[in-house]
Amino acid sequence: MSLLKNIEQKLLFVERKRLYDSPEQDRIKLKFNDRELVNFGIICSKHSMISNDWRFLNLALKILDSKSVLADKLNLKKEIEISLNSLKENIL
Amino acid sequence: MNIVIVSQKPIQTVNLIYLLGGIDVFPSAIVIVKPSLNNITKYLLNEYSKATVNTLQLQCDVLNIPLYKVDNVTSDKTINLLKTLNIDLILVVVLDVIVKDKFLNTSKHGVISSHGGVLPYYRGDDCLRWAVLNKENEVGTSTMLLDSGVDTGNVVSTYKINLENELPTSIEQLGKKFYYNKKLYSYLSPIKQLLENGYINTKKQKTVEGKQYFSMHKELSKIVDTILLKDKKKFQN
Numbered sequence: 001m002s003l004l005k006n007i008e009q010k011l012l013f014v015e016r017k018r019l020y021d022s023p024e025q026d027r028i029k030l031k032f033n034d035r036e037l038v039n040f041g042i043i044c045s046k047h048s049m050i051s052n053d054w055r056f057l058n059l060a061l062k063i064l065d066s067k068s069v070l071a072d073k074l075n076l077k078k079e080i081e082i083s084l085n086s087l088k089e090n091i092l
Numbered sequence: 093m094n095i096v097i098v099s100q101k102p103i104q105t106v107n108l109i110y111l112l113g114g115i116d117v118f119p120s121a122i123v124i125v126k127p128s129l130n131n132i133t134k135y136l137l138n139e140y141s142k143a144t145v146n147t148l149q150l151q152c153d154v155l156n157i158p159l160y161k162v163d164n165v166t167s168d169k170t171i172n173l174l175k176t177l178n179i180d181l182i183l184v185v186v187l188d189v190i191v192k193d194k195f196l197n198t199s200k201h202g203v204i205s206s207h208g209g210v211l212p213y214y215r216g217d218d219c220l221r222w223a224v225l226n227k228e229n230e231v232g233t234s235t236m237l238l239d240s241g242v243d244t245g246n247v248v249s250t251y252k253i254n255l256e257n258e259l260p261t262s263i264e265q266l267g268k269k270f271y272y273n274k275k276l277y278s279y280l281s282p283i284k285q286l287l288e289n290g291y292i293n294t295k296k297q298k299t300v301e302g303k304q305y306f307s308m309h310k311e312l313s314k315i316v317d318t319i320l321l322k323d324k325k326k327f328q329n
Contacts, residue, residue, distance in 0.1 A: 015306040054225055054312060061309040084311065091227065092318055
């Protein structure tokens with residue numbers, strides 16, 4: 001994974017550079033290949049429920065939708081469904 | 093006093109010229125910047141067209157205000173142009189780039205901009221939506237002196253409304269309310285301060301108190317729309 005240790009810093013890094021819109025070869029040197037980015041999406045989705053900071057779920061959704069990120073996203077999709085349901089139960 | 097408007101929205105700029113005229117202030121120049129074509133800001137192209145730029149040109153001709161059309165606000169060519177204008181204050185209406193110090197330094201008293209979120213808490217994109225999602229009681233806009241960060245500049249003023257009292261039915265209606273009631277008007281206060289006192293009162297942001305937000309995904313936007321609809325039903329009951 002990325003050298004960046006803090007999940008918040010990673011979120012800012014990925015969003016500011018819009019890494020989910022980049023092809024994998026442009027992300028490898030940043031320690032975010034397709035697999036790593038999907039894994040980070042899973043972490044973000046889980047973290048959003050713990051922190052109630054829905055920016056993380058937002059990023060997970062962007063990674064899920066990305067046509068540039070080609071790794072298997074089944075687990076990411078499941079985690080996002082759990083987080084989305086949790087958000088809806090809390091808020092609506 | 094040389095006040096220059098830098099904008100990517102020709103019609104908003106025309107409106108701002110009228111508002112400034114109401115306090116006997118007329119810009120010494122207008123710089124209209126062509127929007128970039130990236131996916132995030134392509135909506136700006138809806139307003140930037142030959143017709144709207146011509147409308148602005150007509151208004152500038154009537155008032156004898158020079159209108160400069162540029163492609164890149166931070167290019168050396170544009171910076172050199174701004175330097176020749178001997179600017180006291182720049183009003184940025186909309187820009188789709190993070191400005192650099194070399195742009196900020198072309199104005200003696202800085203660059204004023206309006207932001208669609210309550211600072212220091214909401215920086216970045218879609219702040220109105222994020223505030224609703226976070227179940228804030230109040231949402232609002234802020235006027236600030238730009239710096240080279242993302243909405244981290246010193247705050248001139250903040251305007252907030254109570255969501256329940258306003259009974260919004262959609263994020264678009266809420267956005268319109270802020271835009272037509274506040275956004276362009278918010279540029280007048282710092283100008284008046286500068287004319288009367290020679291300086292603009294600002295408050296330094298405690299950025300650690302806030303967060304940077306990013307464009308909201310459509311799934312979360314749907315939830316925001318539902319929150320507003322639900323709040324309306326709750327109010328009506």
